[in-house]
Amino acid sequence: MNDHDDDFMRESDRDIDLVRAVELELNALAETTGQAEPFLIKKLHRRAFLKLSGIAGSSLVLASVLPGYGPAAKAEDLGSLVGSIELNAFIKVSSEGKIVIYSSNPEMGQGIKTALPMIIAEEMGAKWEDVEVLQSAVDESRFGRHGAGGSTTIPRTFDQMRTMGASAREMFIGAASVSMELPRDELHAQDSTVSHLFSSKSLTFGELAALAVKQPLPDPKNLVFKDKADYTIIGTSVTGVDNLEIVSGLALFGIDVRVPEMRYGAYQKCPAFGGKVISANLEEVKKLPGITDAFILDGNDNVRELSSGVALVGTSTWAVFNAKEQLRINWDETSASKDSWTQMVSRAKQLHSQPGETLISESGDVKSSFSNPDHQTIEAFYQYPFVAHLCMEPMNCTAYYKAGRDGNPDNLELWIPTQAPTRAYPVAKSLFGLDQEQVKIHQMRLGGSFGRRVYSEYICEVIAMSKQVGAPVKLTWSREDDLQHDFYRVGGFQSVKGSIDQTGRIIAFEDHFMGMTYKGGRISGSGFRATEFPMLNLKNTRATKTLFDIQTPCGPWRAPGANTTAFVIQSFIHELAVKAGRDHLEVLLELMGEPRWFDQGNVRSLNTGRAADVIRLAAQKANWGRSMPKGHGLGLAFHFSHAAHVAEVAEVSVDANKKLTVHKVTVAVDVGPIINMSGATAQVEGGVIDGLSTMLGQKITMEQGRIQQSNFHDYQVLRLPNAPEVDIYFIQSDYSPTGLGEPALPPLAPAIGNAIYAATGERVRKMPLTDEGYSI
Amino acid sequence: METYQLNINGRDLEVEVDAQMPLLWVLRDELGLIGTKFGCGIALCGACTVHVAGKPIRACITPASALVGQPIRTIEGLADGTELHPLQQAWIDVDVAQCGYCQSGQIMSAAALLAEKPSPTDEDIDAAMVDNYCRCGTYNRIRKAIHLASENTPCQFSDASQGGGEFHVKQRSEGES
Numbered sequence: 001m002n003d004h005d006d007d008f009m010r011e012s013d014r015d016i017d018l019v020r021a022v023e024l025e026l027n028a029l030a031e032t033t034g035q036a037e038p039f040l041i042k043k044l045h046r047r048a049f050l051k052l053s054g055i056a057g058s059s060l061v062l063a064s065v066l067p068g069y070g071p072a073a074k075a076e077d078l079g080s081l082v083g084s085i086e087l088n089a090f091i092k093v094s095s096e097g098k099i100v101i102y103s104s105n106p107e108m109g110q111g112i113k114t115a116l117p118m119i120i121a122e123e124m125g126a127k128w129e130d131v132e133v134l135q136s137a138v139d140e141s142r143f144g145r146h147g148a149g150g151s152t153t154i155p156r157t158f159d160q161m162r163t164m165g166a167s168a169r170e171m172f173i174g175a176a177s178v179s180m181e182l183p184r185d186e187l188h189a190q191d192s193t194v195s196h197l198f199s200s201k202s203l204t205f206g207e208l209a210a211l212a213v214k215q216p217l218p219d220p221k222n223l224v225f226k227d228k229a230d231y232t233i234i235g236t237s238v239t240g241v242d243n244l245e246i247v248s249g250l251a252l253f254g255i256d257v258r259v260p261e262m263r264y265g266a267y268q269k270c271p272a273f274g275g276k277v278i279s280a281n282l283e284e285v286k287k288l289p290g291i292t293d294a295f296i297l298d299g300n301d302n303v304r305e306l307s308s309g310v311a312l313v314g315t316s317t318w319a320v321f322n323a324k325e326q327l328r329i330n331w332d333e334t335s336a337s338k339d340s341w342t343q344m345v346s347r348a349k350q351l352h353s354q355p356g357e358t359l360i361s362e363s364g365d366v367k368s369s370f371s372n373p374d375h376q377t378i379e380a381f382y383q384y385p386f387v388a389h390l391c392m393e394p395m396n397c398t399a400y401y402k403a404g405r406d407g408n409p410d411n412l413e414l415w416i417p418t419q420a421p422t423r424a425y426p427v428a429k430s431l432f433g434l435d436q437e438q439v440k441i442h443q444m445r446l447g448g449s450f451g452r453r454v455y456s457e458y459i460c461e462v463i464a465m466s467k468q469v470g471a472p473v474k475l476t477w478s479r480e481d482d483l484q485h486d487f488y489r490v491g492g493f494q495s496v497k498g499s500i501d502q503t504g505r506i507i508a509f510e511d512h513f514m515g516m517t518y519k520g521g522r523i524s525g526s527g528f529r530a531t532e533f534p535m536l537n538l539k540n541t542r543a544t545k546t547l548f549d550i551q552t553p554c555g556p557w558r559a560p561g562a563n564t565t566a567f568v569i570q571s572f573i574h575e576l577a578v579k580a581g582r583d584h585l586e587v588l589l590e591l592m593g594e595p596r597w598f599d600q601g602n603v604r605s606l607n608t609g610r611a612a613d614v615i616r617l618a619a620q621k622a623n624w625g626r627s628m629p630k631g632h633g634l635g636l637a638f639h640f641s642h643a644a645h646v647a648e649v650a651e652v653s654v655d656a657n658k659k660l661t662v663h664k665v666t667v668a669v670d671v672g673p674i675i676n677m678s679g680a681t682a683q684v685e686g687g688v689i690d691g692l693s694t695m696l697g698q699k700i701t702m703e704q705g706r707i708q709q710s711n712f713h714d715y716q717v718l719r720l721p722n723a724p725e726v727d728i729y730f731i732q733s734d735y736s737p738t739g740l741g742e743p744a745l746p747p748l749a750p751a752i753g754n755a756i757y758a759a760t761g762e763r764v765r766k767m768p769l770t771d772e773g774y775s776i
Numbered sequence: 777m778e779t780y781q782l783n784i785n786g787r788d789l790e791v792e793v794d795a796q797m798p799l800l801w802v803l804r805d806e807l808g809l810i811g812t813k814f815g816c817g818i819a820l821c822g823a824c825t826v827h828v829a830g831k832p833i834r835a836c837i838t839p840a841s842a843l844v845g846q847p848i849r850t851i852e853g854l855a856d857g858t859e860l861h862p863l864q865q866a867w868i869d870v871d872v873a874q875c876g877y878c879q880s881g882q883i884m885s886a887a888a889l890l891a892e893k894p895s896p897t898d899e900d901i902d903a904a905m906v907d908n909y910c911r912c913g914t915y916n917r918i919r920k921a922i923h924l925a926s927e928n929t930p931c932q933f934s935d936a937s938q939g940g941g942e943f944h945v946k947q948r949s950e951g952e953s
Contacts, residue, residue: 109874109875238871239868239869243876246880247864247879247883248811248851248860248864249810249811249812249851249880253876255814256810258808264805289794316801316805317804318794318797318800321817391911392813392823392875392878392909392912393815394814445875446875447875447876447877447878448911448912450911476814479816479818682874682914682917683874685913685914687913688913689913689916690911693911693913711818711820712816712818712820712909713818717909718913719907720901720908720910720915723913723915723916726916
């Protein structure tokens with residue numbers, strides 16, 4: 001278990017030679033099984049690992065230093081500025097010089113559990129080797145907002161983390177000033193040591209810790225952050241702080257949770273969304289080996305909370321999975337989804353030549369431009385499917401609902417792999433009547449998320465199960481549950497039209513966006529922005545939309561909206577460039593025009609100068625314009641999303657049987673300064689490979705409301721031999737750093753599509769590629 | 777429910793389970809060895825890869841009862857005491873993991889490859905790793921880490937490659953904790 005709360009901290013006020021996860025796991029196991037000698041896992045000595053391997057990390061030694069702003073303190077006691085209250089919530093230092101930094105946001109593979117503590121350590125003047133990173137408890141009054149999504153964690157917390165580090169640094173300098181009787185401005189903190197600038201006097205953070213605690217908390221307004229030129233941690237490559245646990249198979253993930261007396265759960269919902277259980281063969285499945293309970297949950301008809309289904313509880317995951325296959329359930333599908341992908345496609349095809357029902361934005365006069373006989377006008381219809389998140393770790397959660405006794409209230413403990421830990425509070429209240437004080441949440445590492453785990457339905461399911469059986473329950477979804485009860489990346493269609501004037505310039509652009517609503521409500525990613533590129537770059541533009549109402553749950557999926565709209569727009573601009581007989585690079589740069597912010601004063605808006613810079617850099621590094629052998633091609637695409645400017649050039653070849661080889665993808669990125677170079681390049685590599693995997697062969701289809709795919713045999717993932725080389729360049733502009741979990745993905749699909757056109761003359765307007773006869 | 781004697785990471789253990797229960801769930805739910813992961817349940821994704829007599833197998837479809845008398849090694853038993861297996865160290869040095877969930881299966885497949893071919897080519901890596909999925913897209917770093925580990929590989933790997941697939945078992949004595 002990864003319970004790094006304060007109780008554990010106090011208990012750990014000694015040198016812990018075991019990796020904490022092992023120790024906790026062993027304890028839990030011993031309690032669970034009653035085995036005298038906990039089985040097997042070697043007592044891993046972290047120090048020994050360090051000595052042998054030189055891993056950047058440190059042993060776990062915690063002592064309570066920098067108290068005084070404990071959990072009892074309130075934000076108002078310490079001013080309202082970001083960070084003041086959290087100072088000691090994020091940093092602890094022992095008298096031996098060990099530094100514990102808490103990471104307060106969920107780690108799902110995007111690397112913030114390493115990156116955020118790097119920012120703190122940098123400002124603090126800590127030596128990274130002295131730092132141990134622990135996942136924080138869930139407590140927004142201490143840590144600020146928990147949660148990760150929208151590539152916002154770095155931009156949202158950069159200053160907060162710097163404030164944490166700088167406050168601690170000033171307290172160490174204050175302590176050193178008192179101790180050495182030297183003026184503060186002659187002291188400097190670096191490598192976990194405060195040194196005198198004009199002599200050899202110095203004291204380590206460990207030596208200063210006890211005194212540092214007693215220093216007044218600096219006013220955040222007076223804190224001065226380090227100059228970029230002095231960085232020794234930010235911008236370097238640091239290996240992930242959980243890597244030792246990951247490669248050793250130690251408990252980290254939600255699915256790894258084991259608590260005493262825990263039972264295992266499975267939950268069967270209706271294959272058609274919204275269907276309700278009428279009856280089930282409960283008595284029969286209760287007799288199956290290892291099954292302790294089987295019951296129906298009525299649910300509250302909210303797919304984001306608790307859908308009707310049959311719950312199974314037993315002595316192992318296998319027992320409940322096995323019993324689930326034996327279930328025979330009568331479903332009431334009166335109000336269940338009847339969605340059909342086939343019907344959505346045919347409806348979109350009927351509508352494609354008309355403008356949409358609702359105007360999104362209009363400027364100039366697209367009609368006259370399109371009808372001008374001197375202009376060349378083309379139109380095209382693009383299509384993209386629903387796709388699943390397919391996290392390698394299926395949805396799971398562990399809950400222990402303890403009924404109150406002797407007048408004490410009920411309480412609930414949750415171990416959740418989630419992007420949004422505190423979203424469990426409102427559902428615990430609305431569904432189970434529990435106040436926040438009655439709910440304790442542990443945030444577990446996520447085995448992938450990509451937007452999936454912002455919802456709480458798996459949490460609601462397991463709370464209901466634990467409450468019913470009066471014991472802790474770990475609910476694990478099967479892969480089939482996971483694929484067939486997702487909040488999908490919404491599918492859709494765009495009908496686009498554009499014209500070129502006599503000089504070959506793009507003069508007009510129109511987009512009819514055909515998307516979806518869910519039971520009348522907005523769906524993440526199913527929209528077209530009035531500011532979408534190139535709406536503001538051209539004089540004559542028009543965007544309209546038609547929305548189809550569906551009952552298939554949808555939600556954010558890595559770079560929502562951008563991951564499909566980039567495909568349409570960046571492919572179509574290439575179509576227009578080809579029609580004009582011009583170089584794509586030249587046309588794209590021409591569209592950007594003079595360097596300017598699209599939304600003046602908004603540094604999260606598209607900057608045409610930053611865009612042109614990444615486009616030029618990617619083209620240059622990919623040797624754009626070189627002659628290619630027959631069947632080979634280069635494709636270029638740019639997309640702005642999540643405040644990131646990203647350009648990609650794909651190099652592909654296609655053989656006579658439409659077998660595609662992606663040789664290389666060159667990427668240029670401007671997200672401002674990079675925090676962890678290793679983590680940043682990982683996100684770009686991942687975005688490119690995920691983008692290719694999705695574009696190539698992934699689609700979710702539904703008929704009669706039922707998802708037709710069920711596991712990896714009919715929902716394919718790109719494999720290792722087909723992963724292209726990814727060549728990455730960063731422009732580290734002076735703007736504040738922004739996130740990189742999402743924005744490298746959107747340009748990939750149009751870059752590949754444009755490269756296929758360059759190689760073959762065949763235009764890709766529909767994803768996935770396997771539906772168009774391609775293979776890899 | 778029957779009692780079976782299994783040899784896991786060099787230790788003999790008794791488990792009382794249904795004859796059909798796959799090794800994956802015996803490891804995870806009965807023995808607390810959670811390093812072996814559940815990904816698909818139909819032997820497609822590779823997250824549950826473990827070694828039986830040195831060969832990689834998919835624990836999610838292999839009943840534990842069929843493995844009596846055969847040495848089983850899981851990710852928890854890959855390090856030699858406090859010394860990481862060269863692949864584990866390479867995985868850290870290359871910073872392979874993103875979410876990290878598939879990586880114990882990836883490492884076990886790679887370890888079986890190195891035991892057989894101490895200096896694998898890219899084609900060898902393609903063949904050995906093709907059935908281990910990674911949703912985060914860490915494939916290029918996996919390849920790099922395997923090459924790095926093969927350069928670091930201690931001599932026992934070449935011994936193992938000559939002597940069959942028993943390396944991972946021979947490395948430890950019975951009863952070692």
